[in-house]
Amino acid sequence: MEKKIINPWKWQDDRNYVQAVEVKHSESTLYVSGQTAINARGESSTANMKTQLTEAIANLEKVITQAGYECKNIVRLNIYTTSSEELFTCFNILQEWISRHKIKQASTLLEVKSLFETLKVELEATVVK
Numbered sequence: 822m823e824k825k826i827i828n829p830w831k832w833q834d835d836r837n838y839v840q841a842v843e844v845k846h847s848e849s850t851l852y853v854s855g856q857t858a859i860n861a862r863g864e865s866s867t868a869n870m871k872t873q874l875t876e877a878i879a880n881l882e883k884v885i886t887q888a889g890y891e892c893k894n895i896v897r898l899n900i901y902t903t904s905s906e907e908l909f910t911c912f913n914i915l916q917e918w919i920s921r922h923k924i925k926q927a928s929t930l931l932e933v934k935s936l937f938e939t940l941k942v943e944l945e946a947t948v949v950k
Contacts, residue, residue: 823845826841827842837919839926851950858880878944891922895926899928901943902932908941
């Protein structure tokens with residue numbers, strides 16, 4: 822597999838994403854549903870944004886690795902939140918996770934009116950192999 826990063830500017834580098842990712846000669850693609858802070862019993866978290874973001878990241882990583890993929894090959898990461906303001910207070914958690922895995926992904930962050938039950942953040946990914 823070949824990945825090419827397209828960044829006409831430098832400013833996005835500080836925000837841990839890229840403008841575009843071209844993938845050639847990939848073996849397969851994994852489209853991951855939005856992962857949230859829902860535990861193994863299917864219960865939605867009522868915790869704060871920081872805890873929910875940490876749990877959503879762990880769930881995303883679990884799905885990716887169980888499917889036989891690697892987080893470093895995430896090429897698209899969409900972030901949905903009920904409060905951008907609250908998310909940005911703990912956004913460094915996501916940025917550190919992205920840096921640790923050396924992920925170079927195109928991203929979109931959207932503030933939405935609501936998510937399922939008591940959830941505050943949801944992470945949706947596309948991963949290649």
